[in-house]
Amino acid sequence: MKENILIIGGGAAGMEAATQLKKLGLTPIIIEKSDALGGHIAQWDRLFPAFHPAKDVVAPMLESVKGIDVLLNTEVNDIQCDADGFKAVLTNGKTIDAKAVVLATGFDLFKAERKQEYGYGIYNNVITSLELEKFFRTGKDERINNPKKIGFVHCVGARDVKVGNTYCSKVCCTTALKQACEMKEVFPNAEVYTFYMDLRMFGPGYEDLYLKTQRDFDVKCIRGRVCEVSENMDGRLVIKAEDTLFGKPLKMTLDLLVLMCSMEKNKSIDKIQQQLGVANNSDGFMQNRDMYLGMNGTAKDGVFVAGTCTAPKSLPDTIAEARSVAVEVFNYINNK
Amino acid sequence: MDFGFCLSPSSHVQMDKIDLATFNRLKETNPDINTCIACGSCTATCTAGNFTEMSFRRILLMLQRGKEDEAKKMIQRCMLCGKCTLVCPRGINIRKILLDITR
Ligand code: SF4
Ligand code: SF4
Ligand code: SF4
Numbered sequence: 001m002k003e004n005i006l007i008i009g010g011g012a013a014g015m016e017a018a019t020q021l022k023k024l025g026l027t028p029i030i031i032e033k034s035d036a037l038g039g040h041i042a043q044w045d046r047l048f049p050a051f052h053p054a055k056d057v058v059a060p061m062l063e064s065v066k067g068i069d070v071l072l073n074t075e076v077n078d079i080q081c082d083a084d085g086f087k088a089v090l091t092n093g094k095t096i097d098a099k100a101v102v103l104a105t106g107f108d109l110f111k112a113e114r115k116q117e118y119g120y121g122i123y124n125n126v127i128t129s130l131e132l133e134k135f136f137r138t139g140k141d142e143r144i145n146n147p148k149k150i151g152f153v154h155c156v157g158a159r160d161v162k163v164g165n166t167y168c169s170k171v172c173c174t175t176a177l178k179q180a181c182e183m184k185e186v187f188p189n190a191e192v193y194t195f196y197m198d199l200r201m202f203g204p205g206y207e208d209l210y211l212k213t214q215r216d217f218d219v220k221c222i223r224g225r226v227c228e229v230s231e232n233m234d235g236r237l238v239i240k241a242e243d244t245l246f247g248k249p250l251k252m253t254l255d256l257l258v259l260m261c262s263m264e265k266n267k268s269i270d271k272i273q274q275q276l277g278v279a280n281n282s283d284g285f286m287q288n289r290d291m292y293l294g295m296n297g298t299a300k301d302g303v304f305v306a307g308t309c310t311a312p313k314s315l316p317d318t319i320a321e322a323r324s325v326a327v328e329v330f331n332y333i334n335n336k
Numbered sequence: 337m338d339f340g341f342c343l344s345p346s347s348h349v350q351m352d353k354i355d356l357a358t359f360n361r362l363k364e365t366n367p368d369i370n371t372c373i374a375c376g377s378c379t380a381t382c383t384a385g386n387f388t389e390m391s392f393r394r395i396l397l398m399l400q401r402g403k404e405d406e407a408k409k410m411i412q413r414c415m416l417c418g419k420c421t422l423v424c425p426r427g428i429n430i431r432k433i434l435l436d437i438t439r
Contacts, residue, residue, distance in 0.1 A: 228380070241376060242377070244375070
């Protein structure tokens with residue numbers, strides 16, 4: 001009998017989970033709300049810590065989901081559960097029966113305009129980390145005109161009760177240093193500064209990236225959180241922060257400011273999540289059973305989670321969770 | 337006989353000897369006083385800090401390092417405008433703590 005597994009989300013987590021589930025003999029079906037597979041990572045140019053092209057990871061993932069049922073531009077409208085499993089009604093009017101559901105719905109990028117004092121959407125030369133990544137990929141962004149002085153702001157929308165997000169978004173420190181180095185590659189004569197509270201270089205090779213940032217790229221890391229951004233008469237940006245290691249407030253004029261936006265749970269899935277009986281944790285992400293042995297489980301039997309829907313994660317973390325969720329689902333189906 | 341030598345006083349913060357009474361008193365009514373992550377936002381945005389040494393971040397440290405007199409002197413620069421409270425990412429009620437210190 002065909003054992004359908006409904007996978008909601010066609011990003012890294014959803015694709016990898018589907019690939020593994022298929023290898024295990026089950027029948028994954030991917031529902032993706034946008035018009036393409038790949039999720040956020042498909043919009044990325046290169047990956048930390050070693051500047052690996054993102055497409056070298058995304059392309060094989062896309063290749064291995066070939067032959068798996070994928071429904072693009074589709075969302076789940078309604079989902080019901082009975083003794084037989086799940087019945088999902090899709091936005092295209094179709095109904096899918098499934099034995100288990102994998103939520104791989106990922107994250108939304110923090111909307112930078114919510115942090116008004118940083119001036120995104122007000123000043124022309126304030127951009128987000130995602131927009132900078134697009135610039136690296138396409139070479140095009142009207143706001144980036146041979147900048148002489150560039151600043152990066154860490155923790156935008158993270159570690160900040162004022163926006164309601166007290167968690168650390170985990171990957172933005174490393175991304176900031178990666179992008180800072182890349183800016184030096186594109187604009188070797190520019191001065192590049194990053195403003196951090198703590199540099200969280202938590203993974204293998206990340207500290208090497210930090211060292212490279214200092215030694216090979218001459219990026220200056222200043223320990224202080226930017227508190228205000230304004231524009232001067234020449235249309236350049238003026239930022240204020242405290243250089244906490246020097247113990248003095250500091251002002252600096254910049255041509256470009258890059259905001260390292262945090263991850264927030266993708267909220268477009270809230271209704272379905274509620275119907276499935278999966279709660280949020282205190283950070284507003286999905287609550288898994290526990291963060292150790294139950295990382296892929298939820299309070300509801302047959303409903304599983306993988307990737308950044310439960311917390312901010314790096315790509316390797318996400319792939320690892322997607323693989324482990326496949327095993328969990330396989331065991332669940334076989335022990336029923 | 338005087339050889340021209342003398343003992344310099346230690347420049348260490350003597351953590352074994354410092355008096356934390358004021359800090360501990362503050363902590364009772366302002367438990368968030370322990371949650372500062374030293375980001376410097378309060379100092380950078382401080383109205384008084386533009387012209388003086390005023391820094392709430394450093395005041396907190398002074399109180400925890402036995403430099404209460406220095407802290408109280410610095411507080412005199414504060415205009416109680418409350419900008420620091422607006423920017424603190426830990427949501428510390430800085431203006432209230434500043435008032436409580438002088439009480
Ligand atoms: S990873 Fe770094 S930049 Fe991102 S929220 Fe954590 S401390 Fe801030
Ligand atoms: S209340 Fe005092 S410490 Fe806070 S910003 Fe105003 S002057 Fe500075
Ligand atoms: S803004 Fe808040 S967390 Fe940052 S240094 Fe000041 S008191 Fe500490």
